[in-house]
Amino acid sequence: MHPDSNLDLSIYVHIPFCARKCLYCDFLSFAAKDDLIKDYFDALSKEICLTADTYKDYRVRSVFFGGGTPSLPDAEYICNILRALFSNFNISKDAEISIEVNPGTASFDKLEHYKASGINRISIGAQSFDDDELKRLGRIHDSAAFYRTYEDAVRAGFENINIDIMSALPGQSLDSYLSTVQKAVELKPSHISAYSLIVEEGTPFFDMDLDLPNEDDDRAMYHETKRILAKNGYHRYEISNYALGDGEKNECYHNKVYWERGNYLGLGLGSSSMINDVRFSNITDIMEYINRLSKSDTVICEREELDEKSCMEEFMFLGLRLVKGVDTELFYKQFGRTVRDVYGDVIDKCKGLGLLENNGNYLRLTDKGLDVSNTVMADFIF
Amino acid sequence: MDQSKIRNFCIVAHIDHGKSTLADRMIEKTGVLTMREMTSQVLDNMDIERERGITIKSQAVRMIYKARDGQEYTFNMIDTPGHVDFGYEVSRSLAACDGAILVVDATQGVEAQTLANVYMALDHDLDVFPVINKIDLPSAQPDEVKEEIEDVIGIEAQDAPLISAKNGIGIEEVLEAVVQKIPAPTGDAGKPLTALIFDSIYDSYRGVIVFVRIRDGVIRKGMKVRFMATGAESEVVEVGYFGPGRFIPSDELSAGDVGYFTASIKNIQDTRVGDTVTDSANPCSEALPGYKKVMPMVYCGLYPADSAHYSDLRDALEKLQLNDASLFYEPETSQALGFGFRAGFLGLLHLEVIQERLEREYDLNLVTTAPGVVYKVHKNDGTVFDLTNPTNLPDPTEIEYMEEPIVNGEIMVTTEYVGAIMQLCQERRGKYLSTDYIEQTRAILKYELPLNEIIYDFFDALKSRSRGYASFDYELKGYEKSDLVKLDILINREEVDALSFIVHKDGAYERGRKMCEKLKEEIPRHLFEIPIQAAVGGKIIARETVKAYRKDVLAKCYGGDITRKKKLLEKQKEGKKKMRQIGNVEVPQAAFLSVLKLDSAD
Numbered sequence: 013m014h015p016d017s018n019l020d021l022s023i024y025v026h027i028p029f030c031a032r033k034c035l036y037c038d039f040l041s042f043a044a045k046d047d048l049i050k051d052y053f054d055a056l057s058k059e060i061c062l063t064a065d066t067y068k069d070y071r072v073r074s075v076f077f078g079g080g081t082p083s084l085p086d087a088e089y090i091c092n093i094l095r096a097l098f099s100n101f102n103i104s105k106d107a108e109i110s111i112e113v114n115p116g117t118a119s120f121d122k123l124e125h126y127k128a129s130g131i132n133r134i135s136i137g138a139q140s141f142d143d144d145e146l147k148r149l150g151r152i153h154d155s156a157a158f159y160r161t162y163e164d165a166v167r168a169g170f171e172n173i174n175i176d177i178m179s180a181l182p183g184q185s186l187d188s189y190l191s192t193v194q195k196a197v198e199l200k201p202s203h204i205s206a207y208s209l210i211v212e213e214g215t216p217f218f219d220m221d222l223d224l225p226n227e228d229d230d231r232a233m234y235h236e237t238k239r240i241l242a243k244n245g246y247h248r249y250e251i252s253n254y255a256l257g258d259g260e261k262n263e264c265y266h267n268k269v270y271w272e273r274g275n276y277l278g279l280g281l282g283s284s285s286m287i288n289d290v291r292f293s294n295i296t297d298i299m300e301y302i303n304r305l306s307k308s309d310t311v312i313c314e315r316e317e318l319d320e321k322s323c324m325e326e327f328m329f330l331g332l333r334l335v336k337g338v339d340t341e342l343f344y345k346q347f348g349r350t351v352r353d354v355y356g357d358v359i360d361k362c363k364g365l366g367l368l369e370n371n372g373n374y375l376r377l378t379d380k381g382l383d384v385s386n387t388v389m390a391d392f393i394f
Numbered sequence: 395m396d397q398s399k400i401r402n403f404c405i406v407a408h409i410d411h412g413k414s415t416l417a418d419r420m421i422e423k424t425g426v427l428t429m430r431e432m433t434s435q436v437l438d439n440m441d442i443e444r445e446r447g448i449t450i451k452s453q454a455v456r457m458i459y460k461a462r463d464g465q466e467y468t469f470n471m472i473d474t475p476g477h478v479d480f481g482y483e484v485s486r487s488l489a490a491c492d493g494a495i496l497v498v499d500a501t502q503g504v505e506a507q508t509l510a511n512v513y514m515a516l517d518h519d520l521d522v523f524p525v526i527n528k529i530d531l532p533s534a535q536p537d538e539v540k541e542e543i544e545d546v547i548g549i550e551a552q553d554a555p556l557i558s559a560k561n562g563i564g565i566e567e568v569l570e571a572v573v574q575k576i577p578a579p580t581g582d583a584g585k586p587l588t589a590l591i592f593d594s595i596y597d598s599y600r601g602v603i604v605f606v607r608i609r610d611g612v613i614r615k616g617m618k619v620r621f622m623a624t625g626a627e628s629e630v631v632e633v634g635y636f637g638p639g640r641f642i643p644s645d646e647l648s649a650g651d652v653g654y655f656t657a658s659i660k661n662i663q664d665t666r667v668g669d670t671v672t673d674s675a676n677p678c679s680e681a682l683p684g685y686k687k688v689m690p691m692v693y694c695g696l697y698p699a700d701s702a703h704y705s706d707l708r709d710a711l712e713k714l715q716l717n718d719a720s721l722f723y724e725p726e727t728s729q730a731l732g733f734g735f736r737a738g739f740l741g742l743l744h745l746e747v748i749q750e751r752l753e754r755e756y757d758l759n760l761v762t763t764a765p766g767v768v769y770k771v772h773k774n775d776g777t778v779f780d781l782t783n784p785t786n787l788p789d790p791t792e793i794e795y796m797e798e799p800i801v802n803g804e805i806m807v808t809t810e811y812v813g814a815i816m817q818l819c820q821e822r823r824g825k826y827l828s829t830d831y832i833e834q835t836r837a838i839l840k841y842e843l844p845l846n847e848i849i850y851d852f853f854d855a856l857k858s859r860s861r862g863y864a865s866f867d868y869e870l871k872g873y874e875k876s877d878l879v880k881l882d883i884l885i886n887r888e889e890v891d892a893l894s895f896i897v898h899k900d901g902a903y904e905r906g907r908k909m910c911e912k913l914k915e916e917i918p919r920h921l922f923e924i925p926i927q928a929a930v931g932g933k934i935i936a937r938e939t940v941k942a943y944r945k946d947v948l949a950k951c952y953g954g955d956i957t958r959k960k961k962l963l964e965k966q967k968e969g970k971k972k973m974r975q976i977g978n979v980e981v982p983q984a985a986f987l988s989v990l991k992l993d994s995a996d
Contacts, residue, residue: 024953039954078952207949231944252949270953284954291957316957326956329963333951365921384921386946390966 337376493576581649587611690738697734
């Protein structure tokens with residue numbers, strides 16, 4: 013599958029609810045009462061009905077339930093939404109349908125329910141296998157809860173499972189991180205996402221005096237991730253994403269759409285969309301979201317038609333996140349100019365510094381370039 | 395006009411003691427302005443002045459006051475700059491007055507600037523009477539302050555008006571005291587014209603507008619006048635008075651009057667503050683005393699952040715100079731910064747004001763190099779030259795010796811901080827002269843200090859080491875021989891001319907070390923290691939290293955993150971644009987002012 017046809021579509025559904033907000037989280041999420049949850053899902057169903065007609069010619073290649081904690085509300089809510097999507101959109105048979113699940117919120121029954129309704133990929137937020145680290149992050153689960161959820165997911169029949177882990181956590185030692193990586197690998201999930209913690213402004217962590225790993229340890233964590241995962245048969249296909257085996261089979265189709273600038277439609281509170289070089293997003297106030305949809309009003313609040321320069325910038329900085337790099341032939345096809353014509357100076361400079369390299373008709377970051385990818389990407393901004 | 399009904403005066407005060415507020419209230423009370431016309435501080439036109447609460451250029455305003463004796467009096471209030479940088483301008487404004495109101499804060503009492511200003515006024519034979527301001531504050535001590543004024547300054551203060559300029563209390567008393575205590579002018583309208591220039595401004599329609607005090611004679615339209623110091627001659631086009639915020643033309647100005655005239659003068663350099671204007675046809679026998687050509691005391695390099703804006707910067711400097719005869723500039727070139735200007739200023743405040751005006755009013759993005767003073771370099775071949783840019787220092791083997799400017803400084807401080815301030819002056823190579831105890835709790839320390847030791851952050855250091863209680867005033871004493879060296883900075887082994895500065899030999903190591911530390915903080919990490927070195931005469935005396943960064947990654951970038959992450963990359967790119975490329979190293983503009991912040995590090 014490749015999202016190069018402009019009638020391919022991916023759908024993201026945002027579930028903004030959490031049992032409790034983690035201290036590092038900068039996503040749109042909050043704890044909520046049952047009534048609000050019910051109203052939200054009603055509004056969401058309405059949004060689906062109102063939106064679907066616009067996309068009747070599109071073929072939906074993937075659906076992704078993200079959050080928040082999509083596994084927090086009753087499974088029936090999710091299944092209902094999924095049913096609404098199936099009946100309103102043209103969803104392809106082999107579509108990748110994922111849901112984010114947090115340990116401690118998804119029972120075996122719930123997972124089985126998901127499976128039965130068509131979900132075929134589970135992403136579990138383990139973050140760490142060290143209970144003290146989890147506590148410091150403000151997570152509600154411990155490692156035992158994670159293991160239970162993982163086993164339940166396998167038992168429920170999921171073959172495509174991702175585990176999220178995090179490095180550079182407060183109080184994390186190199187050894188404890190390596191042990192987290194090791195424990196994740198031992199389960200042989202089909203996919204591992206390994207993020208290093210970003211302390212974002214506006215999160216409680218930002219104002220806390222955190223005991224973060226020193227630069228050398230941070231760097232070692234980052235590099236050991238690559239080494240250990242490679243040794244265990246995982247290939248890195250994006251800065252923070254690893255898939256088991258060699259081919260694209262276990263890579264996350266949905267996420268690649270973002271980096272290859274495929275069409276995606278965001279549904280639900282605050283979600284973002286990009287359809288044929290137009291970016292838009294939904295409002296972020298839940299009461300207003302519910303209110304507007306009850307009146308069948310639009311919930312889109314920001315809309316930006318990208319000009320060619322912006323598209324080129326995005327093509328480069330998103331594409332370079334992928335280990336395989338950007339497809340220079342596709343660049344030419346889309347913009348009628350060669351990458352060299354537009355970015356010759358930057359490319360030469362970065363190649364000179366050993367940060368970029370060619371691989372066939374792909375232009376990609378070197379290992380060194382991946383480490384400092386922001387610096388390189390910033391150069392591709394006009 | 396009947397001279398006996400004219401009062402020409404100024405207000406002197408320590409900064410923040412309420413000078414401008416009192417001026418506003420007096421203008422209000424004399425009814426020349428409606429309440430609606432009042433901006434908060436009428437006399438201070440420029441934004442920068444308002445924000446900093448200081449007056450930069452002298453201005454004047456005429457008021458009509460009907461006194462208790464039933465007579466109408468014309469008040470000419472001349473506002474004086476309140477900062478030591480503008481000492482000469484202050485002295486010329488004072489020379490245009492016959493008396494002065496001394497404002498003293500009832501909660502603070504007499505301070506160093508109060509003293510300096512009063513002495514200056516007394517030196518100009520002005521009659522000074524005090525008013526005690528802020529008497530409505532709970533901590534006001536009017537009686538103590540009165541006594542202090544009598545003890546310390548030695549002027550009568552028992553019947554000083556007790557006022558609150560802010561709340562309009564006692565303003566009537568002040569106006570009445572002006573009539574009673576400030577002498578009327580005593581010029582002779584029959585004598586040849588003798589007028590003192592105390593300020594001038596440039597107007598694009600009328601040319602230079604010259605502010606004058608007429609000592610003797612009369613000036614009127616059509617008269618040909620001569621500027622005695624510059625020799626320039628011009629025909630008078632318009633004469634008039636200063637209305638609040640505007641000019642009011644009149645037929646003539648005669649002995650005792652304060653007003654303005656225009657004469658199609660294109661260049662403000664022709665109308666120097668302190669010069670005497672006379673009648674070309676019937677000149678006075680001698681010029682008024684006290685004229686001085688002002689010389690810049692502090693120099694720095696001004697460069698456009700983007701070299702494409704060089705001509706914009708030139709145009710802006712040209713325009714500013716139209717109104718500021720003491721601003722000096724000439725083109726210069728730096729290897730690191732490209733084309734720019736070496737600019738001379740009366741002092742650091744003057745520099746900051748110009749820099750801010752360039753950035754604000756002309757929307758320029760500037761790189762400013764470290765300010766320095768003017769050194770006299772005596773070469774072996776017997777020649778002497780003024781060094782304004784450290785880069786131009788000749789090879790040490792060609793130099794016989796160097797001299798640096800020295801000031802006489804007076805610091806007034808409460809006795810508990812005398813030790814701390816002495817320590818500070820010591821660190822700044824000060825030569826102790828004396829300590830005078832003016833009261834039991836207060837002393838005046840007198841020091842000779844090298845000017846280059848006080849232009850950076852001396853005021854800040856003074857305030858922080860005395861918890862704000864010390865105040866400072868200085869005047870140039872002259873030049874003295876000194877053991878000076880040029881400190882060079884190398885970034886990634888390349889000498890950066892714009893970072894060089896002159897420093898006393900004994901302080902070179904310390905300064906070099908701090909400079910490297912500071913630059914290490916300022917220069918962002920690059921993909922490679924960057925050595926930062928300080929050198930004197932080619933010998934490295936200090937070194938720091940900016941480590942290479944090894945990781946700069948956005949871990950997550952999914953559908954909802956893209957717009958935001960792109961903004962981050964744009965910011966990163968924008969940041970790079972604001973850097974100066976020195977070899978392979980991108981140096982932020984702020985780094986060029988690092989030398990100013992050396993003392994804040996400790």
